[in-house]
Amino acid sequence: MPLFKKIFKIVFLLGLSLGIVAFFGLAGAYFYVNSSLPEFDTLEDYQPPAITRAYSEDGQTIAEFYRERRIVVPVTRMPKPLIQAFVAAEDANFFDHQGIDLVSIFRAALKNIKAGGIVQGGSTITQQVAKSLLLTPERKFSRKFKEAILAWRMEQRFSKREILYLYLNQIYLGHGAYGVQAAAENYFDKNVEDLNLAECTVLAGLPQAPSRYSPYRHYNRAKDRQLYVLERMIANGYITSDQAHKAYTDPLVVHPRGDNSAAGTGYFSEQVRRYIEKNYGRDLLYSGGLQVYTTMNLSMQQVAQKAVRDNLQRHDRRQGYRGPVRVLNQQDALAFVDQQTAELNENPLEPGQVIEALLVDSSDQQLVVRIGAYEAVLPRQKLKWAEPFDVIPYEVFAALDQDQKNNNEKTLLPIGSVIQVKIRSVKQSHPTDIDLFQYPLAQGALLALDPQDGAVKAMVGGYDFAKSQFNRVLQSSRLPGSAIKPLIYAAAFDKGYTPASVILDTPLIYKETDNKGEEKEWKPKNYGNKFYGPTSLRTALTHSYNIITIKLLNNIGINYTARYLHKLGITSPLNRDLTMSLGSSALTPLELASAYSVFASGGIKTAPTYITKITDRNGRILESIDPADFPNGLDADQKLIRLERQRVISQETACLITNMLESVVQRGTGWRAKALNRPVAGKTGTTNNLKDAWFVGYVPQLVTISWVGYDQEKPLGKNETGSKAAAPAWVDFMKQTLAGMPAKNFTVPDTMEFHPVDPKTGLLEPEDSPTSVIEMFAPGTAPTRYALDEKKPQARDFFRLD
Structure with a gap:
C-alpha cells in the first residue's frame, strides 16, 4: 500500500508538473503570438471582394469584371436548407461551440493517424473564416494556434448569423465561383434563394475539394458527396430520410451559367471597363461590386456583330480560297484524328462551331472529311466560291517543289489537308451539315x-x-x-x-513644287x-x-x-x-x-455616351445622367454626367x-x-x-x-x-x-422654301415647265432670276460707242 501511494504521488506530481508546464507553455505561446495576431475589428464592416457588373439598357448582364467571381448576398436570401447543409457537412456543432470544437479535432486526429495522412480536418466554420480572411494558408502549428485564438475571439464579437454571412460569401466553390450566389449561378444558373434541397447539398459538398467533386466534370463523385451531406443532415435532424431519398434520386440538372462576354459584347464592354478603371481604379473595378448601367441595346449589339461577321465572310469569299491550313502525312494525320476524337469526347460538337477537319477522300460530287471519329461531306455545289481547286494525292503534293506549289493555277488540296469547316447541324454528336470556312483577313x-x-x-x-x-x-x-x-x-x-x-x-x-524643288x-x-x-x-x-x-x-x-x-x-x-x-x-x-x-x-x-448610371455595391449612386437621382445635391464622390449638347x-x-x-x-x-x-x-x-x-x-x-x-x-x-x-x-x-420601329420622315423646318428650278442652270423656272425640278432652299437663298431670262437676247444700247 505505501508503495502504491508513493507511485500515485509521483504520478500526480508529474502530471501536475506537466500540467503547469503545459499551462505556462500555452500562456507563453498565447502572449508570444498575441502581438502578431491581426486585428479583426474591421470584420464588422467587412465587405468581401465582389464582381462589378455591366448591364444593357434593359437590365441584362453584358459583362463582369472581377479577380474572384463573387456576388455578395445577405443571409436572409439564403434558403434554410442551404445553411443547414453547409453546417452539417462542415461543422455539425457550429451553433453550440465557441469557435473551437475539441471533439471534432480529436476525431479528425484519430482518423488522420489511422489513415497515415491528412484525410479530415477539424477546423470549425469560424476557424475557416479566420484563416480565409485574416491569416495566410501556410501549414504550421503557429498558424493553427492563431486560427484557434481568432476563432474564439470572433465568437465573442460576432453572432452566428454574421459568421455565416462571411463564410458563405467568402468560400471558394470551384470553377471561379466564390460564395454561394456565384456557385448557384455557375452550376445551376439560378439565384441562391431558388435552390432546391438537391442543389443545396451538391454545393455543400464542394468545399472539401471543389475540383474533385465538380458536378461538371465528375458527376458521380458529386453525387457520392451529396449523399454524404444528406446523411449528415439526417444525423443532425435537419431533414427526414424520405426528404433525403427524394433529393438524391430526383434528376439533378446541371445548367452552366452562360458566358456573357461571348455574346458579341466584347468591344463595348472593354470601353466600359477602361472607363471604370480610369475613373475609379482597379480595386473598385475588380473587387468593388459596382453596378454599371450602359446605353447598349443588347439585341442591336448582337445583330451588329453578326452583320459585321457575315459581311466580312462574304468579302473574303469574293477574294477566293487561300487553301488548307496545313497538310499532314499519314502518321501525323492519324495522330490528328486521335487527338481530335479525345477532345470531342470531352466537348461535343455544337452548331455554329468552327473546327478543323481532315480531308480524306473526294469525288466529282463531294469532298469527304473526318472530324474526330466522324465523317462528313462537303458537296461540290457548296464549294463554288473556292474554285478553282484541285484535290490530289498526298504523294503527288509531296513531290512538288515550293515554286510548283506556289505558282499552280489552281488551289491545291492534297488528301491529308487540314481545312476549316463550320458546323451547321449536329445529330447525336455527328456533324450532319457542314460548310467550308476560312477566317476573313479583312476587318470591319x-x-x-x-x-x-x-x-x-x-x-x-x-x-x-x-x-x-x-x-x-x-x-x-x-x-x-x-x-x-x-x-x-x-x-x-x-x-x-x-x-x-x-x-x-x-x-x-x-x-x-515639293520640298526638293521638283x-x-x-x-x-x-x-x-x-x-x-x-x-x-x-x-x-x-x-x-x-x-x-x-x-x-x-x-x-x-x-x-x-x-x-x-x-x-x-x-x-x-x-x-x-x-x-x-x-x-x-x-x-x-x-x-x-x-x-x-x-x-x-x-x-x-x-457619344456609353454609361447612364453607376452605383456601388450598396446601391448608392456614384454617377448618373439623370439629375433626379440627386435630389439632395451631389456629395464629393458623386457625379452628374452632363450630356454635352x-x-x-x-x-x-x-x-x-x-x-x-x-x-x-x-x-x-x-x-x-x-x-x-x-x-x-x-x-x-x-x-x-x-x-x-x-x-x-x-x-x-x-x-x-x-x-x-x-x-x-x-x-x-x-x-x-x-x-x-x-x-x-x-x-x-x-x-x-x-x-x-415605326418609319418616320425627317423633320423639315417651316422656314424651308421650295421652288422649281432649271437643273442645268440652277435658276428659277415656271412651275409648269416640263424641264423644271422642285428644289429645297434655306430661307432667303433661292435664286431670284429665271433661266428664261438668261436665254433671252439682250437689247442693244445704241448710245454706247463700243
Whole structure:
C-alpha cells in the first residue's frame, strides 16, 4: 500500500508538473503570438471582394469584371436548407461551440493517424473564416494556434448569423465561383434563394475539394458527396430520410451559367471597363461590386456583330480560297484524328462551331472529311466560291517543289489537308451539315448611336474580340474617302451655296513644287474617269463626283472648311490642302458618325455616351445622367454626367444635307439602303486605292456607320467600293434593328422654301415647265432670276460707242 501511494504521488506530481508546464507553455505561446495576431475589428464592416457588373439598357448582364467571381448576398436570401447543409457537412456543432470544437479535432486526429495522412480536418466554420480572411494558408502549428485564438475571439464579437454571412460569401466553390450566389449561378444558373434541397447539398459538398467533386466534370463523385451531406443532415435532424431519398434520386440538372462576354459584347464592354478603371481604379473595378448601367441595346449589339461577321465572310469569299491550313502525312494525320476524337469526347460538337477537319477522300460530287471519329461531306455545289481547286494525292503534293506549289493555277488540296469547316447541324454528336470556312483577313467596324442624346446603342470594333481587342471604331484612324463630302457641302451651304448651285465638272490640273524643288502635277478625276459639265451640287453629291467637291472646297476656302469640320466633331488633324475634299485625312469611325449625327439631330452636336448610371455595391449612386437621382445635391464622390449638347449648325443646313443624302440613297451610290423601304439618308465612302470602304447612313432615330478594310492597309479587291464592301453590313443591321420601329420622315423646318428650278442652270423656272425640278432652299437663298431670262437676247444700247 505505501508503495502504491508513493507511485500515485509521483504520478500526480508529474502530471501536475506537466500540467503547469503545459499551462505556462500555452500562456507563453498565447502572449508570444498575441502581438502578431491581426486585428479583426474591421470584420464588422467587412465587405468581401465582389464582381462589378455591366448591364444593357434593359437590365441584362453584358459583362463582369472581377479577380474572384463573387456576388455578395445577405443571409436572409439564403434558403434554410442551404445553411443547414453547409453546417452539417462542415461543422455539425457550429451553433453550440465557441469557435473551437475539441471533439471534432480529436476525431479528425484519430482518423488522420489511422489513415497515415491528412484525410479530415477539424477546423470549425469560424476557424475557416479566420484563416480565409485574416491569416495566410501556410501549414504550421503557429498558424493553427492563431486560427484557434481568432476563432474564439470572433465568437465573442460576432453572432452566428454574421459568421455565416462571411463564410458563405467568402468560400471558394470551384470553377471561379466564390460564395454561394456565384456557385448557384455557375452550376445551376439560378439565384441562391431558388435552390432546391438537391442543389443545396451538391454545393455543400464542394468545399472539401471543389475540383474533385465538380458536378461538371465528375458527376458521380458529386453525387457520392451529396449523399454524404444528406446523411449528415439526417444525423443532425435537419431533414427526414424520405426528404433525403427524394433529393438524391430526383434528376439533378446541371445548367452552366452562360458566358456573357461571348455574346458579341466584347468591344463595348472593354470601353466600359477602361472607363471604370480610369475613373475609379482597379480595386473598385475588380473587387468593388459596382453596378454599371450602359446605353447598349443588347439585341442591336448582337445583330451588329453578326452583320459585321457575315459581311466580312462574304468579302473574303469574293477574294477566293487561300487553301488548307496545313497538310499532314499519314502518321501525323492519324495522330490528328486521335487527338481530335479525345477532345470531342470531352466537348461535343455544337452548331455554329468552327473546327478543323481532315480531308480524306473526294469525288466529282463531294469532298469527304473526318472530324474526330466522324465523317462528313462537303458537296461540290457548296464549294463554288473556292474554285478553282484541285484535290490530289498526298504523294503527288509531296513531290512538288515550293515554286510548283506556289505558282499552280489552281488551289491545291492534297488528301491529308487540314481545312476549316463550320458546323451547321449536329445529330447525336455527328456533324450532319457542314460548310467550308476560312477566317476573313479583312476587318470591319460598325457603330450605331442615337442622334438625339448620343447614346451608343451598338459598337463592333472587329470580327472577333477574342482574337483582336483592337477597337477599330475608336482606335483605328482611316481615310474616309467620299464619306467626308457631306461635311464640305454643309460648309458650302453656310457660305451661300445651295443644292441648285451649278459648277462645271471639267478636268483639273494642279501644279506644285515639293520640298526638293521638283514640280509635280495632280490630276484629280471622278470614279470612272468621266466629266459631266455643268452640274448641280445635288447631282454631284448624289453621284459622288470628285471634281465638283474639289472646286467647291477651293471656292469656300480650306481653312474655313477645316474649322467647320472640327465644329461638327472631327477632332483628328486635317490636311490643309484640296485633297481634304476627297477624304485624305485619317479619322475614326466614331468621329465620322458623330459628325453625321449633327445632320440627323437637326444641327445639334452631342458627345457619344456609353454609361447612364453607376452605383456601388450598396446601391448608392456614384454617377448618373439623370439629375433626379440627386435630389439632395451631389456629395464629393458623386457625379452628374452632363450630356454635352451644342448647336453647331442651323436646322436649315442640317435639313438640306439630310435631304441631299436622301437623294444619294434614292438615285445614287447609296442605293442599297433603299431596301429599308423608309426615309433614309446615307453616303458611301471609297478611297482611290480601295483600301477603305465606308457607308454612313441614318434614319431619324439612329445613325449607323459601317467600315471595312485591312489592318495592314492594302486594296480590298477589284470593285470593292463602299457600296459593295461596307453597305451590306449596314443594311443587314438596319433591317433587323428597325423592324420594330415605326418609319418616320425627317423633320423639315417651316422656314424651308421650295421652288422649281432649271437643273442645268440652277435658276428659277415656271412651275409648269416640263424641264423644271422642285428644289429645297434655306430661307432667303433661292435664286431670284429665271433661266428664261438668261436665254433671252439682250437689247442693244445704241448710245454706247463700243
